Amino acid sequence: MQRTPSDETCIEKFKPDFHHAExxxxxxxxxxxxxxxxxxxxxxxxxxxxxFTNEMGLSFFDFGFLPDSGFxxxxxxxxxxxxxxxxxxxxxxxxxxxxxxxxxxxYNLGDSGLVYHAYPQTSGINYYITDxxxxxxxxMQRSSNKKPIMEAVIYKGLPGDSPDSVSIRHLNFNFLISLxxxxxLAAQ
Amino acid sequence: xxxxxxxxxxxxxxxxxKAQYVGFALLNHPESFxxxxxxxxxxTESIQADFSQEKTLIMLSEKMNSTGKFWYRKxxxxxxxxxxxxxxxxxxxxxxxxxxEGQKENKISANxxxxxxxxxxILIDCVSGNMLENPDFQSHxxxxxxxxLIELRPLVKNLKEQYKNINIVIDKKDFTATAIEMYEFAGxxxxxxxxxxxxxxxxxxxxxxxx
Numbered sequence: 001m002q003r004t005p006s007d008e009t010c011i012e013k014f015k016p017d018f019h020h021a022e023x024x025x026x027x028x029x030x031x032x033x034x035x036x037x038x039x040x041x042x043x044x045x046x047x048x049x050x051x052f053t054n055e056m057g058l059s060f061f062d063f064g065f066l067p068d069s070g071f072x073x074x075x076x077x078x079x080x081x082x083x084x085x086x087x088x089x090x091x092x093x094x095x096x097x098x099x100x101x102x103x104x105x106x107y108n109l110g111d112s113g114l115v116y117h118a119y120p121q122t123s124g125i126n127y128y129i130t131d132x133x134x135x136x137x138x139x140m141q142r143s144s145n146k147k148p149i150m151e152a153v154i155y156k157g158l159p160g161d162s163p164d165s166v167s168i169r170h171l172n173f174n175f176l177i178s179l180x181x182x183x184x185l186a187a188q
Numbered sequence: 189x190x191x192x193x194x195x196x197x198x199x200x201x202x203x204x205x206k207a208q209y210v211g212f213a214l215l216n217h218p219e220s221f222x223x224x225x226x227x228x229x230x231x232t233e234s235i236q237a238d239f240s241q242e243k244t245l246i247m248l249s250e251k252m253n254s255t256g257k258f259w260y261r262k263x264x265x266x267x268x269x270x271x272x273x274x275x276x277x278x279x280x281x282x283x284x285x286x287x288x289e290g291q292k293e294n295k296i297s298a299n300x301x302x303x304x305x306x307x308x309x310i311l312i313d314c315v316s317g318n319m320l321e322n323p324d325f326q327s328h329x330x331x332x333x334x335x336x337l338i339e340l341r342p343l344v345k346n347l348k349e350q351y352k353n354i355n356i357v358i359d360k361k362d363f364t365a366t367a368i369e370m371y372e373f374a375g376x377x378x379x380x381x382x383x384x385x386x387x388x389x390x391x392x393x394x395x396x397x398x399x
Contacts, residue, residue: 022252024274026289035276035289041248049248055276055289056268057243057252057370057378058307058350074247075374078349182273 001116006106010134011117015098016154018048021162023179025052030174036060038179040162049074050093065093069100092168092177095126095140096152114138124149147171157181209355212330212337221329221336222320228363229317234261234391235364237382239268246375258382260315265396266308279398280308286398295398306347310340314356314368325354334360362387 018040025038036054043049046067052060060080064072071090080086094100101119109116110132117128127141127148142150150170157164168177215221236259243252256270264283270276277288285308287294306324313319320327324347325340336358342348350372357367364385370378 022273026292033292033294035287035292037252037273039245039248039250039252041250043248051245051248053243053252055254055270055278056307057241057380059372059376062245062374075372078346 001109001111004108004110006103006108006117007134008101008103008106010115010130011098011101011128011137013134014128014130014137014154016096016156016163017160018042018097018162022182023166024182025180026176026178028174028176034060037182048097061089063090063093065090065097065099088170088175091121091142092150092152095142095150096154096166096168098128100126116141209330209332209337209339211332212335213332215329215331215336218329221331225317225320225336225358225363231388232262232317232364233388234259235315235382235385235387236260236389236391237385239380239382241270241378241380243378244376246377259391259395260312261391261396262316264312266312266315267395268311279396280312281396281398284398293399306344310354311368314365317363319356335366336360 019042021040023038023040024035026033026035034054036052039049039051039053041049041051043064048065049062050065051062054060059075059077061076062074064074066072073086076086100121106117106119109118113132115130115132115134117130119126119128124142124144127143129138129141130136131138137154140152140154141148142152149172150168152166152168154163155165155167162181163179164181166177166179170176236257239256239258241254241256243254244250245252253273254270255272256268256276258269259265259267264280266278266280268278275288275290277286279286285296287296309322309324310319313322319325319338319340322340324342324344326343327341328339330337330339338356338358340354340356342351342354352371352373354371355367355369356365357369358364359366362385364382364387366382368380
């Protein structure tokens, strides 16, 4: 792949607006399936909260993503309270929310009509993959230093609105997260 | 000084306990309630109702709302069918749980998931009137002019980590649950309210069939 300087203006226009959205969510992990409602909300302190509950109101987790790239676990059920799982979820959500994007460290790689916009992380690299004309965000990818470990696709909603759906698929083990936007009851 | 602090603490604790549920007072001798409640629930064979559910996330100033239909038949059959914001079906039938979410169907043994089992037990106990006998909780009964409130404080680890207390509001007229309130530690809560209740209506087996 050919390495070229980064073009931050290309990626910024695809940044999703998760200011306030509720998603019907399903998680399939190693043969287990859970579902529920996931709320993403930008807070007045510029942090972003992500809360996942089941249909009956049982909270699975409540995460806070701080403006300075910090992260807080406000709540997590005991069954999910595993450092590796929390780290995975944190990095997955950071990728789809376009966080930790240091443009001074980024670069582009070209391959078969696609441009991989690379953003090195503390561990591994986040890629935002567009067509070579930067008309479309094809997918996002988290990679270790050796190989891709996760892919995500965002299906955009109306301009200025939160995405209609998001799919997160891990490549190294069976872990799939699907988000589908819920239209508020008042709007139905 | 110690006396003053003790006196102030006493008043604070006293004010807190009395102001715990607006309009309700603690029943120090709930035996009479328990007797009437046991008699009424013994005569309840089935309940069907509409329900609305409101989850409040206090720090986020958010409410998540759902609505659906509810069926219960003695002794341990329950069907909760969420209609909004999306279709979600849960059937409990003699220890087995069936869940349908969109096109996805899932059968699980209630015993395989402890928290799920406990929450389902709570729901059944709340509508069947067995919650006062549930050893997983310590209970207190409060009374207002038109309702009783049973406060359940979890005693077992899994539930204690999740819920501060679970309250069931009982209608004085027919001793059936009008609301189930689940309070979490951070101030978040989920309230399920039952409307259009029909007591002892004929509910066919097919309502609770697990395919």
